[in-house]
Amino acid sequence: MRILVIGGTWFLGRAVVEDALRQGWAVTTFNRGRSGSDVPGVEPIHGDRTDGDDLARLASHGPWDAVIDTSAGELPPRAVLAGARALEPVTCQYVYISTASVYAGWPDEPLRVGDAVLDGPPDADEDYGRNPAGWLGPNLHYGRQKAGAERAVVTVFGPERSWILRPGVILGPGEYVGRLPWWLRRAVRGGRILAPGDPRKAIQPVDVRDVARFALGVAQRTGGGVHNVTAPIGRETMSDLLQLCLDTTGSDGQLEWVPDAVLLESGVTQWTELPLWRTHEGVWLIDASTAYEVGLTCRPLAQTVADTWAWLQSGGLPVPHPRAAAHGIAPEKEAAILATAARK
Template identity: 65%
Template sequence: MRILVMGGTWFLGRAVVNGALARGWEVTTFTRGRSGVPVAGAVAVHGDREQPSDLTALAAHGPWDAVVDTSASELAPRTVLDGAKVLAPQAQRYVYISTVSAYRGWPDEPLSVESEVLDGPPDADADYGRLPPDWTGPDYYYGRQKAGAERAVLAAFADRASVLRPGVILGPGEYVGRLPWWLRRAERGGAILAPGGPARTIQPADVRDVAQFALDQAAESGLQIHNVTAPLGRETWGGFLDACLRTTGSTGRLVWAPDEVLLNAGVQQWTELPLWRTHAGAWAVDSSTAFAAGFRSRPLVETVADTWAWLQQGNLPVPHPRWAEHGIDPAKETSILEKVS
């Protein structure tokens, strides 16, 4: 197999490249060359996806059996469409990494691949779906952009495409900072504010498992659309946080706070206590079609242990502003702990 990875130096893209090379595939990566270190063994092509001349130059390096697109999270659908059109004659297949945010019902209701996808035309620009500053209702901007990008890929590749919709992806190399924050908090010990209850389920997927499934899809045929999460009901908050304690050798003690206590204290969902969200559908994503197609999801305890080992080796993720968004101020945590202890 000969593949092109759009991205390839960060987190998921890097895992895709490493996985492809381990299979003996030939790999070309396309990045701007501004961050991350190219993976040894891959052909690195530098350019900007928003520059038509750079896309034309990239196409000259083809043909490929497949494109795996891991770097379109902040690109407008129109940019994805322009690139897909240029690459369509040079690639047999396109695997696009989207997100469950593309569904109209996320995170408020359970989801399957049959759930309604948000509006978002394939030629939309970056302003499509933006809301006025005083808007107080749901903000579907990101989801509409991703839904439009999905349609852009399908417009260019039709039934030669796979659209994968992960939820949260964790593992070695994570640049968002969710799992690393919990690991560092566990390491610090003491009374640790834990959200909700230990039996509540969660569904993060390991970056290496998502990468392997994307590569499997690169060798598939026909139109494929899959959610990509850990199985429903297998992982729990209690299991996750216990794994963080055991992995770090912590003597910390989990203190569980009900949702209403956290909400009344103004704790920001998703960020101050990373991964905590009260919405009914946040961790209710049916990925059964992916499992039927060969997706394998390792236990979350392995992801926790391997991420800690990665951090202990002195590794740092590619710098990203989202890292700073995660984690509760120690003084605020102490104030809430005093109410529930």
């Protein structure tokens, strides 16, 4: 296999590249050369995917059996559309890493492939679908942009040559958002640890290496398709995650579970201040059964936690990203909420 990975230097893109190289594939990467270093063994091409000349230069290095696009998260659909058009003559199929946020029902409803997707034209610019001022709901702008980017890929490659993968939460070594690293570091601090909501709440984060392996798997298949990419529904819980953080780090911290209502009354920002905590019904009810049917396997959460801790202990540092600053609750606020909960 000869593949092109757009991105390829950090987190998911790097996991894709490293796995492909282990399998003996020829890998070309395309990125700006600003975030992370190129993986030894690739053919690195540096350029801006929004620049037509750079795209033409990239296409001249083809052909490829597949393109795996891991870096379009902040790009408007029209940029993805232009890139797909430039690469279509020199690649057999396109694997696009999207998100569960494209669903109109996210995060309030259980989701499965075939459910309604947000609006988003394939040629939309970065302003399309922006949330109105003061909007407190889910980030519909992000979902609409990614939905438009999906349509851009399918517009160019057709459904028979497009693989659209929609992960939920991705964790594992190299994580740049800082969700699991925050919980691990919080476990190390010990003491009374604010544990959010119902300990029996099921969660379904997926390991970055499993997403990478699945993307490489579909890149070898023909026919195209759309798949959600998550761990099985109900396999693990929030209690499992936090206890694993304590056990893995050897912490003597004590988990103190505080009900959702108290957290909401205390103004805790869902999803970020206590990472992975969210009260919406559908957030951890994403059906990925179609992906399992074509080869997705998900390692136990215990392995993800242990390997992420080992990465941090070895001096691993994520590529800096602005989203990381939003994660984690201030110790003073945590202590105040625990004190309030104790009085109730």
